[in-house]
Amino acid sequence: MGSAYSYDTKAGKRWEARYRKPDGKPARKGGFMRKRDAEAYLTTVESAKLQGAYIAPGESRITIGDLGAAWLITHKTAVKPSTFHSDESAWRVWVEPAWGARQVGSIRHTEVAAWVAKLSAIRKPTTVKRCHGVLAAIFDGAVRDRRLQSNPAREVKTPRKIPKSRPYLTHQQVERLARESLYPDVVRFLAYTGLRWGEATALSVADIDPSRRRLNITKNAVAVNGHVVLGTPKNHERRTVLYPRFFDRAMQGAIANKRPDELVFPANEGGYLRPGNSKSGWFEGASKRARKTDATAAAEERARGEALRAVMPRITPHDLRHTAASLAISAGANVKAVQRMLGHKSAAMTLDTYADLFDDDLGDVATALDRQRSFALQR
Structure with missing residues (x-):
């Protein structure tokens, strides 16, 4: 005492x-x-x-700016380069200007809540959640260092992200998109394997086992601040994915006369393939041409009084991953197989992500129950 x-x-x-x-x-x-x-x-x-x-009285006088600078140094070694780039940008643009000069012990929960509300009015939910997450992580470090008793950024409500509807292409639409594309085999490959863009473009010849149609997914090429950085797959989990038989000839052509360390799908000018600008890149160009072709055909069919074909939706390279899930499920693949193909952490995650694709299963269950009931009562 x-x-x-x-x-x-x-x-x-x-x-x-x-x-x-x-x-x-x-x-x-x-x-x-x-x-x-x-x-x-x-x-x-x-x-x-x-x-x-x-907690010593002087410990809470350190500023958020000082804590944030230290947090960035350790955070950089704990996350992937793409994640760090996004978090550093959130810190530099939104968090540090608002809180950098404040002493950590002077900030109240209501102040953080008001800041989040103000930010939500001008930025998308994804940005708001990232900015709040950065500030909350800095406070977490202050709590662990015994500068604060509790984190004033926790239990602050952030805006909900409204999930966008996913475009699922049919086999015919995939083929039309591929034919309009500068890299048709890449389009087909993504639509039938479900690989992420970075996983597909990072594949080297050594990752391919053509005799068993197996792909060993061990790398991920991600564009960070204009440069491609090679790292591990999402969640650092390696996996094996199979490609369908129809792709044998294309794969043989993609790896022919290449060293084991060469890329399977390089850009025509060399180096890692990129999808290009979202408004004028090669992928968006192919998508626009396919949609225009479909719209023209639909107009002609309408004039003839025929059934209209489905018009190609707006689509991104990542949407081909959703298409792969859709085509696999419609072909009868079970949830566990789709989970392994996509590299999800669990089958529950796959079900949550693609619940809309299993709606037909509910009808099958109802039909089966009706059939079983009739059979049981007849006996």
């Missing part, structure tokens, strides 16, 4: 609480008007020390 000592000031007599911190170093806090106030403070200090909740 510490002790209270008096001292004189121009404003009169004051009291100071002297005690030892958990590490044994001496500490003091002055300015108390009465001795019993200093002693009450000492009681709270001793109680906090016993409970392991003691």
Whole structure:
């Protein structure tokens, strides 16, 4: 237990609480008007020390700017380059300007909630969640370092991300898109294997086993700030994926006369293949031409009074991964097989992501139950 000592000031007599911190170093806090106030403070200090909740008064004076700079250094080694790039951008553009000069102990929960609400009015939910996540992670570090007792950024509601409807292409649409494309085999490959763009473009000849049609997914090529960075697949999980028989000839052509370390699907000019600009790149160009072809054909069919073909939806390279899931499920693949193909952490994640593709299964279950009931009652 510490002790209270008096001292004189121009404003009169004051009291100071002297005690030892958990590490044994001496500490003091002055300015108390009465001795019993200093002693009450000492009681709270001793109680906090016993409970392991003691925080030195000076520890919470460090700024968010100082903590954020330190957090970025360790965070960079803990996440993938693409994730770090997004988090660093969120810190630099939104978090640091708003909170950098503030002492960590001065920030209240309501202030963070108000900031999130203000940010939600001008930015998309994804950006808001990332910015809030960065600030909350910095506070988490402050709590672990015993600068704060609790994190004022936790339990702050962030805007919900409204899931977008996924375009699923038919076999015919995949083929039309491929024929309009500068890289037709890449389009077909993505639509029938479900690989992520970075996984497909990182494949080297050594990753291919053409005799068994197997792909060993061990790498991921991601564009970060204009440069391609080679890393591990998402969640660092390696997996094996099979490609269908019809792709044998294309795969043989893609790996012929290449060294084991050469890319299977390089850009025509060399290096890692990229989808190009989302408005004028080669993939978007192929998509536009396919949609135009479909729209023209549909107009002609309407004029003849015939059934209209489905017009190609707007689509991105990642949407071909959704198409692969759709085609696999419609072909009878079970959830576990689709999970392994896509590299999801669990079958539950696959079901949550593609619940809409299993609607027909509900009808099958109802039909089977009806059939079984009729059979049982007839007996």
